[in-house]
Structure formats: structure tokens, C-alpha cells
Amino acid sequence: MKVVISGYYGYNNVGDEAILKSIITALRNENSNIDIVVLSNDVDYTEKTYNVKAINRWKMVDIYKELRKSDGLISGGGSLLQDVTSNRPVKYYTGIIALAKLAKKPVFIYAQGVGPINNSTNKKITKYFMQKSNYIALRDEDSKNLVKSIGVTKQIEIVPDPVMGFEIENFDSDLCNDYGDSFVSISVREWTKATTDFLGKVAKTCDELVDKGYEVVFLPMHGEHDDKISKQVVQMMKNNAHVFPYDTSIEEKILCIKKSKLMIGMRLHALIFAASVNTPMIGISYDPKIDSFLKLVNQPCIGSVDNNWSSEELLKKTISIINNYDNEKQKLSVESKLLKKSAQKTAKIAIEIFKDK
Structure with a gap:
């Protein structure tokens, strides 16, 4: 099995990197032979750190080719669909979902926190691509309520943030x-x-x-x-x-x-x-x-x-x-x-x- 993971990865944000590591670990716990491709802003770092294949998150032709060869897209986790910072996140992450659908691949919304989304056009875009997704798993009730309020009628599951599964029981350091x-x-x-x-x-x-x-x-x-x-x-x-x-x-x-x-x-x-x-x-x-x-x-x-x-x-x-x-x-x-x-x-x-x- 091969999956493509899309998120805010390769930006030196420890929260998002912990999300990615948690998702990769959880997937490998379920399928030790799974082939994982990550869309990253820092391809070398992502490949070396997580032992996965990574491709530049801005090269849409390469992303489409990988999606064609995959079994599906994981979109998430993190707060991807929001327009507080700018309109770009909604357009980018729904754009990746659009590529997956163009490639006729299933889309799994993975433990995302959605919103705030204030722009009416962004609400329509988010609704459209949420409806096209095969499974929607959100990390809190507020995100679910927002998604429902913009007209998404598909079933929505509430799941924990992936990082809640992060384990450091056998890890020690003298830095503290x-x-x-x-x-x-x-x-x-x-x-x-x-x-x-x-x-x-x-x-x-x-x-x-x-x-x-x-x-x-x-x-x-x-x-x-x-x-x-x-x-x-x-x-x-x-x-x-x-x-x-x-x-x-x-x-x-x-x-x-x-x-x-x-x-x-x-x-x-x-x-x-x-x-x-x-x-x-x-x-x-x-x-x-x-x-x-x-x-x-x-x-x-x-x-x-x-x-x-x-x-x-x-x-x-x-x-x-x-x-x-x-x-x-x-x-x-x-x-x-x-x-x-x-x-x-x-x-x-x-x-x-x-x-x-």
C-alpha cells in the first residue's frame, strides 16, 4: 500500500512535525510495509528524519504523478483549512484534494482542526471538497460544528490529535x-x-x-x-x-x-x-x-x-x-x-x- 500525506510539513514547526511523525508511526503500526510519500517544504529534512519519500509540496505535476501511483491521500492533521492567516491555505490544501480526485483516489481527512473560515468563497470551496472526501475525521466539536454550518452533510467523526499517541517512555536526555x-x-x-x-x-x-x-x-x-x-x-x-x-x-x-x-x-x-x-x-x-x-x-x-x-x-x-x-x-x-x-x-x-x- 502507498499513501500520500499532505500537511504543513517541512517548516520547522515542532507541532506539525510531531503530527507527521505520529501519523507515520500509527500507519506503520497498522501496516509495517506501507509506502509513505510526504509533501514537504524541506524534502531532504523530511526524508532523513522520517525515513519516507518526500516531494516538494509546490510541484503540482510531481504531486499528481505520485497520487496516480498511490492508494490514496491523507490530508492532515493540523489546522489546514482556515483563512485567518490568509486565503492561501484553503486554496492550497483543497487544491491537493482536487488533484487526488482528478487521479481518482480516495481522500481521508485526518484529525484536522478546521477554521476559522470567514470568507464566503472559502466556505464554499471547503464545503465542496469536504463533500468529495471519502472520510472526515476532525479533532474537536468546534471544527465539526463549523463544517456542518457551511453545509457539509457527510458523516464526521471526532478523533484525537495524532500527537496524543506520541510515546517517549524509553527516551531520556540531560538537557533539562x-x-x-x-x-x-x-x-x-x-x-x-x-x-x-x-x-x-x-x-x-x-x-x-x-x-x-x-x-x-x-x-x-x-x-x-x-x-x-x-x-x-x-x-x-x-x-x-x-x-x-x-x-x-x-x-x-x-x-x-x-x-x-x-x-x-x-x-x-x-x-x-x-x-x-x-x-x-x-x-x-x-x-x-x-x-x-x-x-x-x-x-x-x-x-x-x-x-x-x-x-x-x-x-x-x-x-x-x-x-x-x-x-x-x-x-x-x-x-x-x-x-x-x-x-x-x-x-x-x-x-x-x-x-x-
Whole structure:
């Protein structure tokens, strides 16, 4: 069996790379002989890292040729169909689906988070190609509700984000050893649309945590982009804080979160990593996907980047969770175990869909 995988891969975003690795692992667990081709922005990196064939995600003729030789297309996971950043994602990812349909191949929408989609034309395009897909698996109820609201009538399944199935049980690293036993991990990103100084509030909270004896470790999830903004927040602080190396592996980042007392996160996959290793979290939302995931695992959100929450509120919530650490971990464990158990099933369904093509 041969499948083509389309997503936001090869851009040095650890969340999306974790999605890809999780999907590849899950597929190989179901079929050890499966032939996988990934559409990537960095072909060499993708081939070397995941032991797959990769092709340039912009070479449509090459993509069509691979689809012709394949048993089907996996579109996802991640937040592919949205127009908050621009109109390009909807056009690109539905364009790949169009090529698969032109090649007469089945399309599996794999654990995607859909939206926001604001443009009426983009809604029509998304509806059309969702209806053409052979199976739709979305990662949260908000995505399902959006897809239904734009007129998609096909059956939609809710499945966990693939990263919930990521395992690091046998992995170890000494990169976190300098941070001690009581550190809080922080994931921030730039968000120029924010109307409040949310980064200043994060910096003030981190200063208070250091004053109380905790180490603070910023964890860049999107390469140099998050490294730059993390260092910017550290410069805003009066106390010292650490910035985890941005070019470390997925496993090393997850291990850092696992060893921390708490994750305060903006990046969705920093929060998903936390859930996968049972580390309590507090979200800072810039997108509905953050709120959706936090609801799914019953974890708190201090507010959005545009809300008038205070550093004092964030500090109070952080200390409260740390003081009730065992209970909080137990509460999260109940939610995360169910998701981890279900994550593998998505790959099994995909394999069955392609077998019956």
C-alpha cells in the first residue's frame, strides 16, 4: 500500500512535525510495509528524519504523478483549512484534494482542526471538497460544528490529535537537568493582532514565579520564530529565565514539558504535548483551537490575548495548580488516557478506507 500525506510539513514547526511523525508511526503500526510519500517544504529534512519519500509540496505535476501511483491521500492533521492567516491555505490544501480526485483516489481527512473560515468563497470551496472526501475525521466539536454550518452533510467523526499517541517512555536526555525539580515551562508565540500587552503580563508572572523559588523555562515550538519571541519576554523580566534550545528534537521538547510542574502555553501542540505526558497546563488563547483542546482535556484557559486577564490572576492559577499537583495530574490523566487510546484508531480506519478503494 502507498499513501500520500499532505500537511504543513517541512517548516520547522515542532507541532506539525510531531503530527507527521505520529501519523507515520500509527500507519506503520497498522501496516509495517506501507509506502509513505510526504509533501514537504524541506524534502531532504523530511526524508532523513522520517525515513519516507518526500516531494516538494509546490510541484503540482510531481504531486499528481505520485497520487496516480498511490492508494490514496491523507490530508492532515493540523489546522489546514482556515483563512485567518490568509486565503492561501484553503486554496492550497483543497487544491491537493482536487488533484487526488482528478487521479481518482480516495481522500481521508485526518484529525484536522478546521477554521476559522470567514470568507464566503472559502466556505464554499471547503464545503465542496469536504463533500468529495471519502472520510472526515476532525479533532474537536468546534471544527465539526463549523463544517456542518457551511453545509457539509457527510458523516464526521471526532478523533484525537495524532500527537496524543506520541510515546517517549524509553527516551531520556540531560538537557533539562540544569533546571532543577521545580520549573514551569512556557510556550509563547508572536501575535501582532493582539490588543493587549499579553507578553508583558507573561513576563510579570514569570518574575513572580522566580521570586517564589521556581525556575522558568521558555520552550520555542516554531524554531527561530518562537526562540526570538521567547528571548524578548526574558528581556522584559527582572529575574533570570531559561530558553530551551529551539533546534532540539520533538522528544527532547516533550521530555522538558514532562519534567516541568506546569505548562503555560499558547502553542496548541505545547498543550497537547503536556496532555500526552500528563503535565497540568494553563492555556493562553489566540485561536478557537486552543479553547477547544483545553475543553477536551478539562484544563483551564486564563483568557485570550485580547482579554483583560492580569498577571496576578495567572500567577494565582499557576500556584493553585502546583499546590494541588497530585490531584491535578490525576484529573488530567483521566482525560488524556482516553485520547491516547483512541489516537491509533484513526490510522486503522485510514488503512481500511484505502484497502477498499
